[in-house]
Amino acid sequence: MTILITGGTGKTGLKLAHLLNKAGYPILLTSRKGEVPHPFKGVKFDWLDPSTFTNPFDVDAAIDRVYVVGPVGLLDMLPHVKPFIDLAVTKGVKRFVVLGASPIPKGGPVAGKVHEYLEEIGVDYAVLRATWFMENFSTSFVTSIRVHNEIGSVAKDGRLAFVSVDDIAKAASDALLDEKSWNTDRYILGPELFSYDEVAALLSEVLGRKITHRRLTEDESLFIWTSDARLTVELAKTVIKMEAEIANGAEVAVFESDNKIVGKKHLREFFETNRELWAI
Numbered sequence: 001m002t003i004l005i006t007g008g009t010g011k012t013g014l015k016l017a018h019l020l021n022k023a024g025y026p027i028l029l030t031s032r033k034g035e036v037p038h039p040f041k042g043v044k045f046d047w048l049d050p051s052t053f054t055n056p057f058d059v060d061a062a063i064d065r066v067y068v069v070g071p072v073g074l075l076d077m078l079p080h081v082k083p084f085i086d087l088a089v090t091k092g093v094k095r096f097v098v099l100g101a102s103p104i105p106k107g108g109p110v111a112g113k114v115h116e117y118l119e120e121i122g123v124d125y126a127v128l129r130a131t132w133f134m135e136n137f138s139t140s141f142v143t144s145i146r147v148h149n150e151i152g153s154v155a156k157d158g159r160l161a162f163v164s165v166d167d168i169a170k171a172a173s174d175a176l177l178d179e180k181s182w183n184t185d186r187y188i189l190g191p192e193l194f195s196y197d198e199v200a201a202l203l204s205e206v207l208g209r210k211i212t213h214r215r216l217t218e219d220e221s222l223f224i225w226t227s228d229a230r231l232t233v234e235l236a237k238t239v240i241k242m243e244a245e246i247a248n249g250a251e252v253a254v255f256e257s258d259n260k261i262v263g264k265k266h267l268r269e270f271f272e273t274n275r276e277l278w279a280i
């Protein structure tokens with residue numbers, strides 16, 4: 001048995017690789033360049049280039065489980081992911097674990113149609129519907145925090161349970177290894193609800209300087225997502241709509257759902273461990 005980790009150099013993929021490696025499972029990581037961090041074995045793979053789809057199986061014919069982080073930046077992953085799923089099934093893959101998102105149900109945008117397709121073909125699967133990552137504060141928000149002392153959102157006073165990629169990787173590991181496949185989706189959340197005002201107050205306390213939550217209009221947010229993050233207008237509007245739903249209690253409802261896995265890492269610990277990232 002070998003577990004293929006797509007997005008192997010990414011936030012959740014690399015954490016998952018460390019967990020599975022430590023537990024002694026054979027793994028293979030994909031990356032578009034074919035280069036992955038030591039001590040892992042990597043293979044060149046690009047969702048946008050189907051000629052790379054056989055590469056993992058040429059390197060290791062024992063792959064039977066796949067962690068799927070689909071192509072980033074697409075409104076619908078299915079056209080690129082489906083041909084790989086179909087091939088992987090013919091090569092002996094028995095289970096797929098897909099990174100999805102809390103606001104996106106089966107059949108929805110981004111990974112939603114991949115979820116629907118896996119259910120349709122009757123293969124074992126799990127979809128990890130992770131909420132907003134804590135790591136967004138160390139990636140997409142890092143410059144605005146360092147340079148402008150602010151975090152922008154359209155979430156107003158809405159609250160959500162930011163989750164750490166460590167906890168997502170743990171859920172992915174369980175979904176890949178559990179004897180009985182989940183064959184459903186589960187929310188993957190952090191342990192506490194925060195509004196962005198509360199996040200800004202916590203980060204202010206940890207950093208010892210004032211960080212504020214800037215309440216963006218949807219037009220301001222669209223400008224940021226399309227210019228800084230270079231999303232297409234269509235995808236940016238989808239992301240903004242999901243973030244705006246936080247203001248209407250969408251993520252509190254998710255937190256109150258029974259279908260959830262609650263991670264261990266607290267936002268305070270994440271901020272305290274990484275405080276040098278926001279130093280000025």
Ligand SMILES: NC(=O)c1ccc[n+]([C@@H]2O[C@H](COP(=O)([O-])OP(=O)(O)OC[C@H]3O[C@@H](n4cnc5c(N)ncnc54)[C@H](OP(=O)(O)O)[C@@H]3O)[C@@H](O)[C@H]2O)c1
Binds near residue numbers: 046101110132
């Ligand atoms: N950020 C959040 O709050 C959040 C919340 C819920 C869900 N998500 C989901 O998390 C997923 C990951 O997002 P992320 O921004 O955190 O990315 P990431 O996992 O840090 O990086 C994406 C990975 O995908 C690989 N990749 C990118 N384009 C590829 C392509 N065309 N073919 C093959 N591999 C490709 C990259 O590797 P190489 O460059 O080495 O190829 C990289 O390892 C997204 O699907 C997003 O919807 C994010």
